[in-house]
Amino acid sequence: MRALFVSWEDEMLALLERLVNIDSGTGHAEGIERIVDIIEPMLQELGLTTERRPSPVGPHLVAYGPRSPQVLLMGHIDTVFPPGTAAARPFRREGARAYGPGVIDMKSGIVSLLYVVKALARAGGLHRHVRIVVNADEEISSIHSRPVIYEQARLCRAAFVFEPAQSMETLTTSRKGVGDLTLAITGKAAHAGAAIEDGLSAIEELARKILALHALTDTKKGRSVNVGIVSGGTARNVVAERATARVDLRFATKADGEAVLEQIRAVCRPSHPGYRVELTGGITRPPLERTAGIAALFEHMREAGRAFGVEFTETSSGGVSDANLIADAGVPVIDSLGPVGGRAHSDQEYLEVPTMALRAAVAAWAIGRWLRQAAGVTADAAV
Secondary structure (H helix, E strand, C coil), X not given: CHHHHHHHHHHHHHHHHHHHCCCCECCCHHHHHHHHHHHHHHHHHCCCEEEEECCXXXXXXXXXXXXXXXXXXXXXXXXXXXXXXXXHCCCEEECCEEECCCHHHHHHHHHHHHHHHHHHHHCXXXXXXXXXXXXXXXXHCCCCCHHHXXXXXXXXXXXXXXXXXXXXXXXXEEECEEEEEEEEEECECEXXXXXHHHCECHHHHHHHHHHHHHCCCEHHHCEEEEEEEEEECCCCCEECCEEEEXXXXXXXXXXXXXXXXXXXXXXXXXXXXXXXXXXXXXXXXXXXXXXXXXXXXHHHHHHHHHCCCCCCEEEEXXXXXXXXXXXXXXXXXXXXXXXXXXXXXXXXXXXXXXXXXXXXXXXXXXXXXXXXXXXXXXXXXXX
């Protein structure tokens, strides 16, 4: 398997260059379509059925084989960069690193996924038991593709997500959940010099709320509450009638997320008569919690890695991915099967080129082995 992926490395990089040089920021439907136009025929050539699921931000691609579904492979083609970025700083390689918008988050992961499917096809047609989802809105919490992800995940017994890895030896088995809330406070305007006693400062009330919200952070529990954006008032000499804040919530377990959300609601009650406090939003992504099923799937990956001289270790992340949704669907999932890189979402985003083919080879070997052993799939010698 290692030799096979080494022989594919140049064409993998050529495909990656094509994808990176197409703008596909979330909502840039034209760029999303162009990328789907490239990768869809590759899956069709392997005998898979494909579907384009329309959405306001561009199509999500679903592909599947004719045999009973066992494994879901997942990745996204949207990036955070606006149109024109690819032309301004196109794909380039400098030594062992490659650069460009979306090169690590996660167009190299998409290339890895495609070649893993190709390798499974060569391994007796194992790809016929695979389902694939490539979505176009992961960077905005998969708000349009979420039903597709749940639908396809629930058809499978295990899932693998090709987000980038922290290092050659790491796989992600847990991620925090996320909440996104907006706090809007209304007080009473008054002249700050002539009649300050007649006013109720929304900014003062918001300041009280911010301190109380930040006090809910508990790093030992993996919980954080952060007020990241604030605004309010109209002029220096006016008691502020309105103030708002945007709140980010992170939590390690679904139970703690629900508990801290109740605490936030309690904090956001008015402290004095006359104030009106409105809290909107809520939990936007459930956590990826490490279950017994995920632990067993990781052990399978660790054993497979040893065949390549890689000793995998587990890692967790405060960031989210579509693995959170797959786990919420009740399906064991391993995340960060993609290559290694860094500085995602910046103009210095990079890929460690040698890790792309090697980690894809390990993934293909591990998934094929899981299909044969855990799922009891028999390879078709005629393929």
